[in-house]
Amino acid sequence: MSEDKIRVLVAKPGLDGHDRGAKVIARALRDAGMEVIYTGLRQSPEEIAQAALQEDVDVVALSCLSGAHMALFPRVVEHLEDRQAGDITVFGGGTIPDDDIEELEEQGIEDVFGPGTNTKRIIERIREVAA
Amino acid sequence: MDDPGQVADAVLDGNPRAAARLISWAEDRDDRAWRALERIHPETGSAEIQGVTGPPGSGKSTLVDKLVDSYREDEATVGVIAVDPSSPFTGGAVLADRIRMSRRSTDPDVFVRSMGSRGKLGGLAPAIHDAVRILDAMGKDVVVIETMGVGQGEVDIVRTADTVALVAVPGLGDDIQTIKAGIMEIADVFAVNKADLDGVQQTVAELESHLRLAFEDADDDAWRPPIVETIAKNGDGVDELVAAYEGHREHLETTGELDERRRERAEHEIVSLMKERVTERVLGSEEGTRRFEGFVEDVMGRKLTPRSAAGELLER
Ligand SMILES: Nc1nc2c(ncn2[C@@H]2O[C@H](COP(=O)(O)OP(=O)(O)O)[C@@H](O)[C@H]2O)c(=O)[nH]1
Ligand SMILES: [Mg+2]
DSSP, X not given: OOOOOOEEEEEOBSSOOOOHHHHHHHHHHHHTTXXXXXXXXXXXXXXXXXXXXXXXXXXXXXXXXXXXXXHHHHHHHHHHHHTTOTTSEEEXXXXXXXXXXXXXXXXXXXXXXXXXXXXXXXXXXXXHHHO | OOOHHHHHHHHHTTXXXXXXXXXXXXXXXXXXHHHHHHHHGGGOSOSEEEEEEESTTSSHHHXXXXXXXXXXXXXXXXXXXXXXXXXXXXXXXXXXXXXXXXXXXXXXXXXXXXXXXTTSTTSOOTHXXXXXXXXXXXXXXXXXXXXXXXXXXXXXXXXXOSEEEEEEOTTOHHHHXXXXXXXXXGOSEEEEOOTTSTTHHHHHHHHHHHHHHHTTTOOTTSOOOOEEEOBTTTTBTHHHHHHHHHHHHHHHHHHTHHHHHHHHHHHHHHHHHHHHHHHHHHHSSHHHHHHHHHHHHHHHTTSSOHHHHHHHHHHO
Protein backbone atom coordinates (compact mmCIF):
# COMPACT_ATOMS: atom_id res chain seq x y z
CA MET A 1 0.00 0.00 0.00
CA SER A 2 2.10 2.82 -1.29
CA GLU A 3 2.07 6.29 0.13
CA ASP A 4 4.27 9.24 -0.56
CA LYS A 5 5.35 10.29 2.90
CA ILE A 6 6.59 13.87 3.22
CA ARG A 7 10.05 14.13 4.80
CA VAL A 8 11.42 17.37 6.22
CA LEU A 9 14.83 18.20 7.62
CA VAL A 10 14.61 20.73 10.45
CA ALA A 11 18.04 22.23 10.98
CA LYS A 12 19.66 25.00 12.96
CA PRO A 13 22.65 26.50 11.21
CA GLY A 14 25.01 28.79 13.07
CA LEU A 15 25.95 29.29 16.64
CA ASP A 16 22.83 30.24 18.55
CA GLY A 17 21.96 27.85 21.30
CA HIS A 18 18.18 27.94 21.31
CA ASP A 19 16.20 25.24 19.63
CA ARG A 20 12.85 25.52 21.32
CA GLY A 21 11.28 27.06 18.22
CA ALA A 22 12.76 24.40 15.95
CA LYS A 23 11.44 21.66 18.23
CA VAL A 24 7.95 23.17 18.25
CA ILE A 25 7.95 23.16 14.45
CA ALA A 26 9.31 19.60 14.37
CA ARG A 27 6.48 18.34 16.57
CA ALA A 28 3.83 20.23 14.64
CA LEU A 29 5.03 18.65 11.39
CA ARG A 30 5.08 15.22 13.01
CA ASP A 31 1.51 15.76 14.19
CA ALA A 32 0.64 16.62 10.61
CA GLY A 33 1.85 13.13 9.63
CA MET A 34 5.26 14.08 8.29
CA GLU A 35 8.61 12.49 9.01
CA VAL A 36 10.87 15.09 10.53
CA ILE A 37 14.61 14.62 10.73
CA TYR A 38 15.98 16.86 13.44
CA THR A 39 19.74 17.39 13.46
CA GLY A 40 20.26 19.54 16.53
CA LEU A 41 22.19 22.73 17.14
CA ARG A 42 25.15 24.33 15.42
CA GLN A 43 25.11 22.69 12.04
CA SER A 44 27.24 23.98 9.20
CA PRO A 45 25.57 24.57 5.81
CA GLU A 46 27.60 21.69 4.42
CA GLU A 47 26.44 19.29 7.14
CA ILE A 48 22.85 20.34 6.55
CA ALA A 49 23.11 19.74 2.80
CA GLN A 50 24.71 16.34 3.30
CA ALA A 51 21.98 15.32 5.75
CA ALA A 52 19.23 16.59 3.42
CA LEU A 53 20.60 14.52 0.59
CA GLN A 54 21.05 11.31 2.56
CA GLU A 55 17.62 11.65 4.12
CA ASP A 56 16.02 12.37 0.72
CA VAL A 57 13.85 15.10 2.19
CA ASP A 58 11.35 17.14 0.24
CA VAL A 59 12.02 20.25 2.29
CA VAL A 60 14.76 21.71 4.46
CA ALA A 61 13.43 24.04 7.15
CA LEU A 62 16.14 26.28 8.54
CA SER A 63 15.84 28.18 11.79
CA CYS A 64 18.28 30.84 12.83
CA LEU A 65 18.09 33.26 15.75
CA SER A 66 21.65 34.54 15.77
CA GLY A 67 21.27 37.11 13.01
CA ALA A 68 23.63 35.22 10.69
CA HIS A 69 20.87 34.06 8.33
CA MET A 70 22.13 36.17 5.39
CA ALA A 71 25.42 34.34 5.51
CA LEU A 72 24.08 30.88 6.32
CA PHE A 73 20.81 30.27 4.47
CA PRO A 74 22.10 30.90 0.93
CA ARG A 75 25.09 28.69 1.61
CA VAL A 76 22.79 25.76 2.35
CA VAL A 77 21.20 26.33 -1.06
CA GLU A 78 24.66 26.46 -2.68
CA HIS A 79 25.78 23.22 -1.05
CA LEU A 80 22.58 21.51 -2.19
CA GLU A 81 23.14 22.72 -5.74
CA ASP A 82 26.75 21.51 -5.64
CA ARG A 83 25.38 18.05 -4.88
CA GLN A 84 22.82 18.13 -7.71
CA ALA A 85 20.13 18.45 -5.07
CA GLY A 86 18.91 21.92 -5.95
CA ASP A 87 15.39 20.55 -6.31
CA ILE A 88 15.09 20.23 -2.53
CA THR A 89 13.06 23.22 -1.31
CA VAL A 90 14.58 25.38 1.42
CA PHE A 91 12.43 27.37 3.86
CA GLY A 92 13.81 29.83 6.40
CA GLY A 93 12.56 30.98 9.76
CA GLY A 94 13.63 32.69 12.96
CA THR A 95 14.31 36.30 13.79
CA ILE A 96 14.59 37.66 10.29
CA PRO A 97 13.97 41.36 9.60
CA ASP A 98 11.45 42.09 6.84
CA ASP A 99 14.17 43.90 4.90
CA ASP A 100 16.17 40.70 4.47
CA ILE A 101 13.33 38.53 3.23
CA GLU A 102 13.36 39.63 -0.38
CA GLU A 103 17.07 39.11 -0.74
CA LEU A 104 16.90 35.64 0.82
CA GLU A 105 14.10 34.68 -1.55
CA GLU A 106 16.19 35.89 -4.46
CA GLN A 107 18.98 33.62 -3.28
CA GLY A 108 16.85 30.53 -3.45
CA ILE A 109 15.07 30.42 -0.10
CA GLU A 110 11.54 29.52 -1.15
CA ASP A 111 9.75 31.25 1.74
CA VAL A 112 10.78 33.01 4.91
CA PHE A 113 8.59 32.69 7.97
CA GLY A 114 8.93 35.30 10.70
CA PRO A 115 8.43 34.67 14.42
CA GLY A 116 4.87 33.85 15.32
CA THR A 117 3.99 32.41 11.90
CA ASN A 118 1.08 30.05 12.28
CA THR A 119 2.39 26.48 11.98
CA LYS A 120 -0.71 25.65 9.92
CA ARG A 121 0.58 27.95 7.21
CA ILE A 122 4.01 26.29 7.28
CA ILE A 123 2.43 22.85 7.00
CA GLU A 124 0.30 24.03 4.11
CA ARG A 125 3.32 25.42 2.23
CA ILE A 126 5.31 22.24 2.78
CA ARG A 127 2.43 20.16 1.42
CA GLU A 128 2.24 22.42 -1.61
CA VAL A 129 5.91 22.19 -2.52
CA ALA A 130 6.12 18.46 -1.76
CA ALA A 131 3.16 17.64 -3.98
CA MET B 1 16.17 10.45 -10.60
CA ASP B 2 12.91 8.90 -11.72
CA ASP B 3 13.91 5.90 -13.74
CA PRO B 4 14.42 2.72 -11.69
CA GLY B 5 17.12 1.36 -13.99
CA GLN B 6 19.15 4.54 -13.85
CA VAL B 7 18.71 4.83 -10.12
CA ALA B 8 19.89 1.24 -9.65
CA ASP B 9 22.99 1.87 -11.80
CA ALA B 10 23.78 5.03 -9.87
CA VAL B 11 23.43 3.17 -6.56
CA LEU B 12 25.89 0.55 -7.80
CA ASP B 13 28.21 3.45 -8.66
CA GLY B 14 28.00 4.58 -5.03
CA ASN B 15 25.88 7.66 -5.74
CA PRO B 16 24.36 8.82 -2.41
CA ARG B 17 21.48 10.77 -3.96
CA ALA B 18 20.34 7.67 -5.84
CA ALA B 19 20.67 5.49 -2.75
CA ALA B 20 18.66 7.99 -0.72
CA ARG B 21 15.93 8.09 -3.35
CA LEU B 22 15.74 4.32 -3.64
CA ILE B 23 15.39 3.96 0.13
CA SER B 24 12.45 6.39 -0.02
CA TRP B 25 10.79 4.38 -2.77
CA ALA B 26 11.20 1.23 -0.70
CA GLU B 27 9.77 2.96 2.37
CA ASP B 28 6.84 4.29 0.38
CA ARG B 29 6.36 0.84 -1.19
CA ASP B 30 6.56 2.58 -4.54
CA ASP B 31 6.55 0.20 -7.53
CA ARG B 32 9.74 1.76 -8.88
CA ALA B 33 11.59 0.32 -5.88
CA TRP B 34 11.05 -3.28 -6.92
CA ARG B 35 12.60 -2.93 -10.35
CA ALA B 36 15.64 -1.14 -8.99
CA LEU B 37 16.04 -3.66 -6.16
CA GLU B 38 15.84 -6.51 -8.64
CA ARG B 39 18.85 -5.01 -10.37
CA ILE B 40 20.99 -4.41 -7.29
CA HIS B 41 20.19 -7.61 -5.41
CA PRO B 42 22.86 -9.76 -7.13
CA GLU B 43 25.48 -7.21 -6.09
CA THR B 44 24.71 -7.45 -2.37
CA GLY B 45 25.93 -9.72 0.41
CA SER B 46 29.38 -8.39 1.14
CA ALA B 47 28.61 -5.81 3.84
CA GLU B 48 28.89 -6.68 7.51
CA ILE B 49 25.55 -5.95 9.11
CA GLN B 50 25.65 -4.90 12.74
CA GLY B 51 22.75 -4.11 15.03
CA VAL B 52 22.64 -1.89 18.09
CA THR B 53 19.54 -2.08 20.23
CA GLY B 54 18.52 -1.18 23.77
CA PRO B 55 16.20 1.08 25.73
CA PRO B 56 15.65 4.72 24.72
CA GLY B 57 18.32 7.00 26.18
CA SER B 58 20.83 4.23 26.81
CA GLY B 59 23.31 5.94 24.47
CA LYS B 60 22.89 3.92 21.28
CA SER B 61 23.28 6.84 18.87
CA THR B 62 26.28 8.18 20.77
CA LEU B 63 27.84 4.73 20.61
CA VAL B 64 27.12 4.35 16.90
CA ASP B 65 28.82 7.69 16.29
CA LYS B 66 31.96 6.35 17.97
CA LEU B 67 31.77 3.03 16.14
CA VAL B 68 31.57 4.87 12.83
CA ASP B 69 34.61 6.89 13.79
CA SER B 70 36.54 3.76 14.61
CA TYR B 71 35.63 2.06 11.32
CA ARG B 72 36.61 5.17 9.38
CA GLU B 73 39.99 5.15 11.04
CA ASP B 74 40.45 1.72 9.50
CA GLU B 75 39.25 3.17 6.21
CA ALA B 76 36.10 1.09 6.06
CA THR B 77 33.10 2.82 4.50
CA VAL B 78 30.00 2.88 6.67
CA GLY B 79 26.24 3.06 6.33
CA VAL B 80 24.00 3.75 9.30
CA ILE B 81 20.27 3.16 9.53
CA ALA B 82 18.68 4.70 12.61
CA VAL B 83 15.10 3.73 13.36
CA ASP B 84 12.81 5.71 15.65
CA PRO B 85 9.13 5.05 16.33
CA SER B 86 6.44 6.57 14.15
CA SER B 87 3.28 7.88 15.79
CA PRO B 88 0.59 5.22 15.43
CA PHE B 89 -2.01 8.00 15.27
CA THR B 90 -0.65 10.40 12.66
CA GLY B 91 2.02 8.28 11.00
CA GLY B 92 4.43 11.15 11.60
CA ALA B 93 7.73 10.95 13.44
CA VAL B 94 10.53 13.06 14.82
CA LEU B 95 13.74 11.25 13.95
CA ALA B 96 16.49 12.67 16.12
CA ASP B 97 19.33 10.14 16.11
CA ARG B 98 21.46 12.35 13.88
CA ILE B 99 21.88 14.81 16.75
CA ARG B 100 24.40 12.42 18.32
CA MET B 101 26.00 11.38 15.05
CA SER B 102 27.92 14.46 14.04
CA ARG B 103 31.53 13.37 14.09
CA ARG B 104 31.55 12.26 10.47
CA SER B 105 28.76 14.47 9.22
CA THR B 106 30.58 15.68 6.10
CA ASP B 107 32.50 12.49 5.37
CA PRO B 108 31.41 11.26 1.93
CA ASP B 109 32.14 7.66 2.97
CA VAL B 110 29.55 7.71 5.73
CA PHE B 111 25.88 7.51 4.84
CA VAL B 112 23.34 7.98 7.62
CA ARG B 113 19.65 7.41 7.09
CA SER B 114 16.87 7.94 9.64
CA MET B 115 13.77 5.78 9.33
CA GLY B 116 10.39 5.83 11.01
CA SER B 117 9.00 2.48 12.07
CA ARG B 118 5.87 3.31 10.03
CA GLY B 119 3.03 1.61 11.70
CA LYS B 120 4.55 -1.70 12.66
CA LEU B 121 3.78 -1.70 16.38
CA GLY B 122 7.14 -1.47 18.06
CA GLY B 123 8.65 -3.42 15.20
CA LEU B 124 10.75 -2.45 12.25
CA ALA B 125 9.43 -1.21 8.94
CA PRO B 126 9.72 -3.86 6.22
CA ALA B 127 11.82 -1.41 4.18
CA ILE B 128 14.67 -1.83 6.62
CA HIS B 129 15.82 -4.95 4.76
CA ASP B 130 15.76 -2.99 1.52
CA ALA B 131 17.68 -0.10 3.06
CA VAL B 132 20.39 -2.52 4.22
CA ARG B 133 20.64 -3.99 0.73
CA ILE B 134 20.85 -0.56 -0.85
CA LEU B 135 23.72 0.55 1.41
CA ASP B 136 25.42 -2.78 0.79
CA ALA B 137 25.02 -2.36 -2.99
CA MET B 138 26.42 1.17 -2.92
CA GLY B 139 29.58 -0.35 -1.50
CA LYS B 140 29.45 0.24 2.24
CA ASP B 141 31.75 -2.21 4.06
CA VAL B 142 29.78 -2.03 7.29
CA VAL B 143 26.10 -1.27 7.83
CA VAL B 144 25.07 -0.40 11.39
CA ILE B 145 21.38 -0.48 12.31
CA GLU B 146 20.19 1.33 15.43
CA THR B 147 16.75 0.35 16.68
CA MET B 148 14.80 1.32 19.74
CA GLY B 149 14.79 -1.57 22.11
CA VAL B 150 11.16 -1.90 22.95
CA GLY B 151 9.31 -5.09 22.29
CA GLN B 152 9.18 -6.30 18.74
CA GLY B 153 11.95 -4.02 17.51
CA GLU B 154 14.49 -5.97 19.46
CA VAL B 155 13.36 -9.27 18.07
CA ASP B 156 13.13 -7.99 14.50
CA ILE B 157 16.66 -6.72 14.48
CA VAL B 158 18.05 -10.22 14.87
CA ARG B 159 16.47 -11.02 11.58
CA THR B 160 18.17 -8.06 9.98
CA ALA B 161 21.68 -7.96 11.44
CA ASP B 162 24.50 -10.51 11.57
CA THR B 163 25.65 -9.38 14.99
CA VAL B 164 23.51 -7.62 17.58
CA ALA B 165 24.80 -5.56 20.49
CA LEU B 166 22.34 -4.96 23.29
CA VAL B 167 23.03 -1.73 25.15
CA ALA B 168 22.24 -1.75 28.86
CA VAL B 169 22.84 1.01 31.35
CA PRO B 170 23.51 0.91 35.10
CA GLY B 171 20.80 1.71 37.56
CA LEU B 172 17.89 0.47 35.54
CA GLY B 173 16.96 -2.66 37.43
CA ASP B 174 13.95 -3.12 35.19
CA ASP B 175 16.17 -3.34 32.19
CA ILE B 176 17.75 -6.47 33.42
CA GLN B 177 14.26 -7.82 34.03
CA THR B 178 13.28 -7.24 30.42
CA ILE B 179 16.53 -8.74 29.36
CA LYS B 180 15.74 -11.80 31.42
CA ALA B 181 12.25 -11.98 29.96
CA GLY B 182 13.59 -13.30 26.69
CA ILE B 183 15.56 -10.52 25.12
CA MET B 184 18.70 -12.20 26.33
CA GLU B 185 18.74 -14.57 23.38
CA ILE B 186 19.07 -11.83 20.85
CA ALA B 187 22.28 -10.33 22.19
CA ASP B 188 25.55 -11.45 20.63
CA VAL B 189 27.37 -8.77 22.60
CA PHE B 190 26.38 -6.81 25.70
CA ALA B 191 27.48 -3.20 25.93
CA VAL B 192 27.04 -1.81 29.43
CA ASN B 193 27.11 1.85 28.53
CA LYS B 194 27.40 4.89 30.82
CA ALA B 195 30.08 3.02 32.72
CA ASP B 196 30.96 6.39 34.26
CA LEU B 197 27.80 6.15 36.38
CA ASP B 198 27.31 4.35 39.68
CA GLY B 199 26.07 0.80 39.54
CA VAL B 200 28.03 -0.48 36.54
CA GLN B 201 29.56 -3.31 38.50
CA GLN B 202 26.16 -4.47 39.66
CA THR B 203 24.75 -4.44 36.14
CA VAL B 204 27.73 -6.37 34.84
CA ALA B 205 27.45 -8.87 37.70
CA GLU B 206 23.75 -9.42 37.03
CA LEU B 207 24.39 -10.00 33.35
CA GLU B 208 27.20 -12.37 34.17
CA SER B 209 25.19 -14.46 36.57
CA HIS B 210 22.42 -14.64 34.05
CA LEU B 211 24.79 -15.75 31.31
CA ARG B 212 26.29 -18.36 33.63
CA LEU B 213 22.85 -19.91 34.07
CA ALA B 214 21.94 -19.64 30.42
CA PHE B 215 25.15 -21.30 29.28
CA GLU B 216 25.35 -24.01 31.92
CA ASP B 217 24.50 -26.77 29.50
CA ALA B 218 25.67 -25.07 26.33
CA ASP B 219 27.99 -26.72 23.80
CA ASP B 220 31.64 -25.83 24.02
CA ASP B 221 31.59 -24.11 20.66
CA ALA B 222 28.46 -22.06 21.45
CA TRP B 223 28.94 -18.31 21.28
CA ARG B 224 28.92 -16.78 24.75
CA PRO B 225 28.13 -13.06 24.49
CA PRO B 226 30.95 -10.96 25.89
CA ILE B 227 30.12 -8.06 28.21
CA VAL B 228 31.85 -4.81 27.32
CA GLU B 229 31.78 -1.69 29.48
CA THR B 230 31.58 1.49 27.45
CA ILE B 231 31.43 5.23 28.01
CA ALA B 232 30.05 6.27 24.64
CA LYS B 233 30.27 9.93 25.61
CA ASN B 234 34.07 9.88 25.47
CA GLY B 235 34.75 6.72 23.48
CA ASP B 236 36.02 4.51 26.30
CA GLY B 237 35.53 0.82 25.59
CA VAL B 238 34.65 1.35 21.93
CA ASP B 239 37.78 -0.52 20.78
CA GLU B 240 36.74 -3.45 22.97
CA LEU B 241 33.24 -3.32 21.52
CA VAL B 242 34.66 -3.38 17.99
CA ALA B 243 36.80 -6.38 18.99
CA ALA B 244 33.70 -8.12 20.34
CA TYR B 245 31.87 -7.53 17.05
CA GLU B 246 34.89 -8.94 15.21
CA GLY B 247 35.05 -11.97 17.47
CA HIS B 248 31.42 -12.76 16.81
CA ARG B 249 31.91 -12.24 13.09
CA GLU B 250 34.71 -14.77 13.12
CA HIS B 251 32.52 -17.19 15.04
CA LEU B 252 29.73 -16.78 12.46
CA GLU B 253 32.10 -17.44 9.61
CA THR B 254 33.97 -20.41 11.08
CA THR B 255 30.88 -22.23 12.36
CA GLY B 256 28.71 -21.64 9.29
CA GLU B 257 26.24 -19.77 11.46
CA LEU B 258 26.41 -16.78 9.15
CA ASP B 259 24.75 -18.75 6.37
CA GLU B 260 22.23 -20.11 8.80
CA ARG B 261 21.30 -16.61 9.92
CA ARG B 262 21.05 -15.40 6.38
CA ARG B 263 18.86 -18.34 5.47
CA GLU B 264 16.52 -17.54 8.36
CA ARG B 265 16.50 -13.92 7.32
CA ALA B 266 15.52 -14.81 3.77
CA GLU B 267 12.76 -17.14 5.01
CA HIS B 268 11.41 -14.52 7.37
CA GLU B 269 11.49 -11.80 4.76
CA ILE B 270 9.72 -13.87 2.14
CA VAL B 271 6.98 -14.79 4.60
CA SER B 272 6.44 -11.20 5.70
CA LEU B 273 6.34 -10.02 2.10
CA MET B 274 3.74 -12.66 1.32
CA LYS B 275 1.60 -11.29 4.16
CA GLU B 276 2.12 -7.77 2.91
CA ARG B 277 1.17 -8.66 -0.64
CA VAL B 278 -1.87 -10.68 0.31
CA THR B 279 -3.10 -7.82 2.49
CA GLU B 280 -2.46 -5.42 -0.37
CA ARG B 281 -4.34 -7.61 -2.81
CA VAL B 282 -7.36 -7.92 -0.55
CA LEU B 283 -7.50 -4.42 0.88
CA GLY B 284 -5.59 -2.40 -1.67
CA SER B 285 -8.60 -1.12 -3.60
CA GLU B 286 -11.63 0.90 -2.59
CA GLU B 287 -13.85 -2.04 -3.38
CA GLY B 288 -11.67 -4.28 -1.24
CA THR B 289 -11.87 -1.87 1.65
CA ARG B 290 -15.67 -1.77 1.34
CA ARG B 291 -15.93 -5.56 1.35
CA PHE B 292 -13.60 -5.66 4.32
CA GLU B 293 -15.73 -3.20 6.25
CA GLY B 294 -18.81 -5.28 5.50
CA PHE B 295 -17.14 -8.33 6.99
CA VAL B 296 -16.08 -6.33 10.04
CA GLU B 297 -19.76 -5.49 10.59
CA ASP B 298 -20.69 -9.17 10.24
CA VAL B 299 -18.12 -10.16 12.83
CA MET B 300 -19.28 -7.39 15.16
CA GLY B 301 -22.88 -8.54 14.66
CA ARG B 302 -21.83 -12.10 15.58
CA LYS B 303 -22.89 -13.42 12.18
CA LEU B 304 -19.41 -14.61 11.24
CA THR B 305 -16.28 -15.61 13.05
CA PRO B 306 -13.15 -13.58 12.23
CA ARG B 307 -11.67 -16.73 10.75
CA SER B 308 -14.51 -17.24 8.28
CA ALA B 309 -14.40 -13.56 7.39
CA ALA B 310 -10.69 -13.88 6.64
CA GLY B 311 -11.42 -17.00 4.59
CA GLU B 312 -14.09 -15.30 2.53
CA LEU B 313 -11.96 -12.23 1.93
CA LEU B 314 -9.20 -14.46 0.60
CA GLU B 315 -11.61 -16.41 -1.62
CA ARG B 316 -11.51 -13.84 -4.37
N1 LIG C 1 26.88 9.70 31.48
C1 LIG C 1 26.86 9.23 30.23
N2 LIG C 1 25.92 9.70 29.38
C2 LIG C 1 25.91 9.20 28.13
C3 LIG C 1 26.84 8.22 27.69
N3 LIG C 1 26.55 7.91 26.40
C4 LIG C 1 25.50 8.68 26.05
N4 LIG C 1 25.11 9.46 27.08
C5 LIG C 1 24.00 10.44 27.08
O1 LIG C 1 22.77 9.74 27.08
C6 LIG C 1 21.77 10.50 26.39
C7 LIG C 1 21.08 9.64 25.35
O2 LIG C 1 22.02 9.31 24.33
P1 LIG C 1 21.57 8.77 22.92
O3 LIG C 1 22.81 8.35 22.22
O4 LIG C 1 20.68 9.73 22.25
O5 LIG C 1 20.71 7.48 23.36
P2 LIG C 1 19.74 6.53 22.47
O6 LIG C 1 18.34 7.00 22.70
O7 LIG C 1 19.94 5.17 23.06
O8 LIG C 1 20.18 6.63 21.05
C8 LIG C 1 22.51 11.70 25.80
O9 LIG C 1 22.28 12.81 26.63
C9 LIG C 1 23.95 11.28 25.82
O10 LIG C 1 24.83 12.38 25.92
C10 LIG C 1 27.81 7.75 28.62
O11 LIG C 1 28.66 6.90 28.32
N5 LIG C 1 27.78 8.29 29.88
MG1 LIG D 1 19.13 7.09 19.31
